[in-house]
Amino acid sequence: MAATGSAVGLGNIWGFPYKMGTNGGFAFLVVYLILVALVGFAILIVELSIGRTTGKGAVGSYMALSRRFKWLGWLAFLSAFFIMTFYSVLGGYCIRYAVANFGDLIGASFGTGELSAGSFFASFIANQTASIIYTLIFMIITAVIVMKGVSEGIESFSKTAMPLLFVMLLIVVIRSVTLPGAEEGLRFMFKPNLEPFKTDFFKVFSTASGQMFFSLSLAMGAMITYGSYLQKTDNIVRNAILVPAADTFIAILAGIAVLPAAFALGGEGAAMAGPKLLFITLQHVFASMGATGPLFGLIFYILVIIAALTSAISLVEVITAFFLDAADARGKKANRKIVAALVSLSIMAVAVFVAADGLGSTGFPTIMGYIWLDFMDLLSEGVMMPLGALLTAIFISMEYGLPNIAKEVRIGNNRFASYSFFAFSVRFIVPVVLLLVLYGQLKGFGLLG
Numbered sequence: 001m002a003a004t005g006s007a008v009g010l011g012n013i014w015g016f017p018y019k020m021g022t023n024g025g026f027a028f029l030v031v032y033l034i035l036v037a038l039v040g041f042a043i044l045i046v047e048l049s050i051g052r053t054t055g056k057g058a059v060g061s062y063m064a065l066s067r068r069f070k071w072l073g074w075l076a077f078l079s080a081f082f083i084m085t086f087y088s089v090l091g092g093y094c095i096r097y098a099v100a101n102f103g104d105l106i107g108a109s110f111g112t113g114e115l116s117a118g119s120f121f122a123s124f125i126a127n128q129t130a131s132i133i134y135t136l137i138f139m140i141i142t143a144v145i146v147m148k149g150v151s152e153g154i155e156s157f158s159k160t161a162m163p164l165l166f167v168m169l170l171i172v173v174i175r176s177v178t179l180p181g182a183e184e185g186l187r188f189m190f191k192p193n194l195e196p197f198k199t200d201f202f203k204v205f206s207t208a209s210g211q212m213f214f215s216l217s218l219a220m221g222a223m224i225t226y227g228s229y230l231q232k233t234d235n236i237v238r239n240a241i242l243v244p245a246a247d248t249f250i251a252i253l254a255g256i257a258v259l260p261a262a263f264a265l266g267g268e269g270a271a272m273a274g275p276k277l278l279f280i281t282l283q284h285v286f287a288s289m290g291a292t293g294p295l296f297g298l299i300f301y302i303l304v305i306i307a308a309l310t311s312a313i314s315l316v317e318v319i320t321a322f323f324l325d326a327a328d329a330r331g332k333k334a335n336r337k338i339v340a341a342l343v344s345l346s347i348m349a350v351a352v353f354v355a356a357d358g359l360g361s362t363g364f365p366t367i368m369g370y371i372w373l374d375f376m377d378l379l380s381e382g383v384m385m386p387l388g389a390l391l392t393a394i395f396i397s398m399e400y401g402l403p404n405i406a407k408e409v410r411i412g413n414n415r416f417a418s419y420s421f422f423a424f425s426v427r428f429i430v431p432v433v434l435l436l437v438l439y440g441q442l443k444g445f446g447l448l449g
């Protein structure tokens with residue numbers, strides 16, 4: 001359940017729908033599902049069993065297990081940092097939307113007012129001060145929780161919030177698919193059409209792959225850490241099936257909540273132009289709910305904020321734990337509160353630029369042709385996570401040995417019927433897929449001509 005909580009976050013609700021929207025709908029979905037089954041499953045088994053074997057987090061695990069790949073934990077640390085620089089901005093947007101819906105509900109001036117969903121969003125992101133302040137609020141909440149140490153409160157909190165989010169998502173889905181014109185969106189998602197591959201297969205492929213790693217919290221050591229909490233009697237294979245299944249289900253539901261509505265609403269709503277899709281389209285959906293819209297909007301965004309917080313906490317925790325462990329290794333004792341505060345501050349130092357960029361609406365210079373948020377996203381989920389997963393697969397098959405993973409999985413008489421499939425995947429499929437992804441990514445960056 002905890003691993004599912006980490007997996008389900010903005011990646012599912014914000015990322016999946018727009019990435020599917022800009023990458024051919026059905027074609028993207030097919031590649032995504034294949035990647036989850038062929039790559040995500042295997043990496044998840046590896047991470048969970050490594051964690052359970054060592055009983056340590058990412059950095060500690062690689063230090064303990066490997067001579068040549070000791071530093072792999074570093075990559076985890078860096079990806080977590082880059083993810084947080086835009087995750088916090090998006091978290092801030094969600095807070096703004098919760099506030100706006102609350103404003104609409106009580107008729108206060110901080111609501112969306114008379115503005116259409118599209119122009120409300122445009123004017124908010126173009127307001128650099130407001131964007132930075134909301135980012136800061138999200139970052140402060142995250143920092144305070146990590147400084148206190150991830151408490152039981154959060155855990156029980158998210159145990160009720162997650163099922164609630166699911167129910168709210170269902171309500172939005174029902175509204176979305178009953179909007180006139182929604183069928184076109186459903187067709188876009190589910191009607192077999194592999195045409196998009198012809199235009200740019202590598203883009204669809206590497207976007208789906210990055211999304212898969214991001215959404216499953218893979219290749220960053222998060223699942224190694226969760227593995228370290230598993231009981232020896234727990235069934236690792238079952239966990240490696242249930243977590244992706246639940247995560248993918250929520251992502252597809254979010255897709256059905258957003259894409260058909262985007263088609264139905266046309267105009268601004270159909271602007272599948274990436275990162276803003278969720279915010280604009282859903283606000284349209286809430287507006288179409290009449291007087292109850294703001295209430296649904298408020299509840300929905302509060303739940304999304306909670307989902308985002310539970311993911312953000314674990315990301316900041318990865319970085320914080322890294323410094324705490326490093327101090328430990330030098331025989332010193334670091335102060336958790338100070339480390340967590342400094343980590344959050346340095347994330348904020350970069351996030352300020354991402355927020356001020358306002359998804360490219362404020363005239364900031366782009367980085368290699370990408371808006372700031374997309375660049376940070378590409379760097380982490382597009383390059384570092386595939387690279388981390390590739391190196392993990394190489395480490396496991398060349399140095400650590402697949403039989404050691406099998407031994408861990410089989411503890412307590414657990415069966416590992418999928419072992420041959422798993423071994424084949426780690427040895428061949430994962431490296432090949434990831435090399436292709438990295439190739440596609442570098443090509444996308446324009447580094448390969």
Ligand code: TRP
Nearest residue numbers: 007009010011214215217222314
């Ligand atoms: N999976 C989370 C989401 O979909 C985000 C995330 C990526 C994450 N990597 C992580 C969460 C590592 C915790 C740990 O939003």
